Amino acid sequence: MDTIVVALGGNAILQKGEKGTAEDQRRNIQNTAAQLAGLIKEGYRLVITHGNGPQVGNILIQNEAGRGKVPEMPMDICGAQSQGMIGYMLQMCLRNALRKLGLDMPISTVITQALVDKNDPAFSHPTKPVGPFYSEEWAQERMERYGETWIEDAGRGWRRVVPSPEPKAIIETPSIKSLVDQGHIVICSGGGGIPVVESEDGSLAGVEAVIEKDLSAERLASSVKATSLIILTDVNGAALNYRGADETWLGEVTLSKLAEYYHESHFFEGSMRPKVKAIMRFIEHSGKIAVIAALDKAREAALGQTGTRILG
Secondary structure, three states: OOOOEEEEEOHOOOOOOOOOOOOHHHHHHHHHHHHHHHHHHHOOEEEEEEOHHHHHHHHHHHHOOOOOOOOOOOOHHHHHHHHHHHHHHHHHHHHHHHHOOOOOOOEEOOOOOEOOOOHHHHHHHHHHHHHEEEEEEHHHHHHHHOOOOOEEEOOEEEEEOOOOOOOOOOOOOOHHHHHOOOOOOEEEHHHOOOOEEOOOOOOOOEEEOOOOOOOOOOHHHOOOOEEEEEEEOOOOOOOEOOOOOOOEEEOOOHHHHHHHHHHHHOOOOOHHHHHHHHHHHHHHHHOEEEEEEHHHHHHHHOOOOOEEEEOO
């Protein structure tokens, strides 16, 4: 039985224009769960990972609102909170969707840590925006008092930026593999995983950083020896000259050709570029099928029939 790692984009949990209420997120996850349940009925074993940007952003706002009343939590703790919250909603909605198909399968959420190198150059050059926009006065106070890094963003205000180091390993890989082998559907590595560094004595510590979730999805897929990596997002693949007059959508493409397009900077940083990098890495690490596709094309993506796809 093939194991597929499915990486859910933000549209699987929160749509543009929504406030992010529990009902908003639950409704979107119900629709997502129906797509995933269809894959499970086809006989695939699923490992599911997801984004958490808006959810962590909201938790950071709650931190600020509660300042002086309750202790403020660091970003690694906020990441863990979001993994538990989204995992709970996915577990419930997926169980309900499976029962409608006459299936009763164990589903487990694993709070997941991702190992990063404490000497990663990203720690010297924070680039990943987190949380909402604030005034310059607020940003200056945070920088002076807490040593944080803030930048002015195109006239919209000031925003905190944190490092985005490369994921080196998924700490909970043995647990995830064991659950998959026992027939569990596993939800894990939310938001790319909670970034941790390792000391010389082997002890772990959380760090203030954000891992690129698509690169972490590849690391997860390779670690559990999945046959396929499917990145589901709000468009059905990658395009050359996106939104330009000569826009060209990519279907099945060789690894070498996609690498050529990647190095020609056809894909935007922070959106399609890390997804393309992730599927290339997966095939380089002996994966069989790697696909970027739309959320409503999950079944066709698993069969290698749609989206931007590399066949190993």
